[in-house]
Amino acid sequence: MEALLVFNAGSSSLKFQIFDIADGRLERRIRGKIDGIGSSPRLRATTADGAELVARSFDGAAVPDLPAAIAEARDWLLALEGVELRAIGHRVVHGGPEYIGPVLIDATVLDRLVHYQNLAPLHQPNNLVPIRLAMEINPEVPQVACFDTAFHHGRAEHTDCYALPRTFYDQGVRRYGFHGLSYEYIAERLCEVAPEVARGRVIVAHLGSGASMCALRGGQSIETTMGFTALDGLPMGTRPGQLDPGVVLHLITAKGMSVEEVSDLLYHNAGLKGLSGISNDVRELLASDDPRASFAIAHFVHRCRLHAGMLAAALGGIDVFVFTAGVGENSAPIRARIAEALAWLGAEVDAAANEAGAALISTTRSRIALHVIPTDEELMIARHTLALISTHMD
Ligand code: ADP
Numbered sequence: 001m002e003a004l005l006v007f008n009a010g011s012s013s014l015k016f017q018i019f020d021i022a023d024g025r026l027e028r029r030i031r032g033k034i035d036g037i038g039s040s041p042r043l044r045a046t047t048a049d050g051a052e053l054v055a056r057s058f059d060g061a062a063v064p065d066l067p068a069a070i071a072e073a074r075d076w077l078l079a080l081e082g083v084e085l086r087a088i089g090h091r092v093v094h095g096g097p098e099y100i101g102p103v104l105i106d107a108t109v110l111d112r113l114v115h116y117q118n119l120a121p122l123h124q125p126n127n128l129v130p131i132r133l134a135m136e137i138n139p140e141v142p143q144v145a146c147f148d149t150a151f152h153h154g155r156a157e158h159t160d161c162y163a164l165p166r167t168f169y170d171q172g173v174r175r176y177g178f179h180g181l182s183y184e185y186i187a188e189r190l191c192e193v194a195p196e197v198a199r200g201r202v203i204v205a206h207l208g209s210g211a212s213m214c215a216l217r218g219g220q221s222i223e224t225t226m227g228f229t230a231l232d233g234l235p236m237g238t239r240p241g242q243l244d245p246g247v248v249l250h251l252i253t254a255k256g257m258s259v260e261e262v263s264d265l266l267y268h269n270a271g272l273k274g275l276s277g278i279s280n281d282v283r284e285l286l287a288s289d290d291p292r293a294s295f296a297i298a299h300f301v302h303r304c305r306l307h308a309g310m311l312a313a314a315l316g317g318i319d320v321f322v323f324t325a326g327v328g329e330n331s332a333p334i335r336a337r338i339a340e341a342l343a344w345l346g347a348e349v350d351a352a353a354n355e356a357g358a359a360l361i362s363t364t365r366s367r368i369a370l371h372v373i374p375t376d377e378e379l380m381i382a383r384h385t386l387a388l389i390s391t392h393m394d
Pocket residue numbers: 207208209210237280281282283325326327330331
């Protein structure tokens with residue numbers, strides 16, 4: 001059967017999924033992931049309904065980097081029966097000012113995406129690895145890049161600029177925003193889940209190991225907490241979120257830290273991990289009775305409160321608040337604490353529904369509907385990929 005392959009390549013993990021194309025519709029067939037690349041790599045894949053297909057551990061040296069992980073995934077995928085690859089869709093973090101929607105990848109596009117590595121130095125190079133490999137190995141299979149930045153494009157210029165001389169904006173120094181594929185999926189899903197309010201004033205909180213919030217009006221992004229890079233906004237697993245740029249100058253000039261050291265601090269050793277000194281994982285922090293763990297969580301919730309307030313101001317009020325991604329979908333205590341922080345806006349959480357993991361967790365009295373919607377970036381990539389190759393091949 002004709003199928004799409006979707007890649008989502010991160011720094012230490014590679015997610016891949018296969019979607020069958022049945023009568024022009026997408027049916028998910030396989031979810032796969034290799035994580036622990038370079039340390040304790042593990043390949044896991046299941047069917048769409050969760051039945052295990054493979055669970056294999058590797059020696060760290062056998063899968064030291066992303067190309068090696070892709071080779072493992074590819075070997076496993078090639079052994080599958082009945083997959084006729086129609087196209088490959090990729091998550092690409094940065095489309096720069098130029099790519100405001102999904103694009104068919106050719107050598108020129110790849111050159112531009114390499115150029116945008118400067119705008120996302122830690123994410124973009126990884127995203128490009130599977131693209132290059134597929135170009136070499138399967139040059140006849142069309143590839144589509146789907147950007148995290150694209151969904152936020154089109155915001156008013158006075159909202160996506162920094163107060164820097166105009167030339168910087170023209171050179172691409174802008175508040176792009178990220179997690180766009182997730183927000184686009186949620187915006188679509190909300191139309192099905194809550195059609196009466198989906199086009200109203202919506203805040204979506206994508207709370208995973210990376211975290212951001214987005215203000216939607218009419219299903220479009222009008223404001224978001226991330227900016228030029230995926231460092232800004234909310235505190236994250238290992239990233240600090242909003243930080244006075246003066247701190248960076250201080251670290252370099254007064255503390256003598258190199259650019260590499262500061263970069264490593266900001267991307268890998270700050271956020272919940274840095275603040276707690278315990279873990280970047282919200283589960284571990286919630287389970288710990290170490291006061292540093294509860295301190296880090298308190299900081300996270302406080303920053304969520306402030307950023308939600310900022311987005312509510314941008315929207316002129318709020319009708320719906322959506323929790324998504326690893327923490328938002330799975331952590332009732334964090335949802336409860338953020339919802340309590342929104343009480344001044346009229347939010348009231350239904351404790352039993354929240355504990356039970358219901359899709360709607362607000363009371364009937366609540367002025368704001370509180371929803372929990374699992375995100376699906378890979379489905380969004382597959383939809384974009386199918387749409388683009390269908391128009392190009394028609
Ligand atoms: P990403 O795709 O950005 O790697 P996810 O959206 O999968 O991240 O989120 C991963 C994070 O979700 C983990 O680091 C963990 O902190 C959090 N998480 C997952 N399950 C739970 C849970 N039951 N309670 C609290 N946090 C959770």
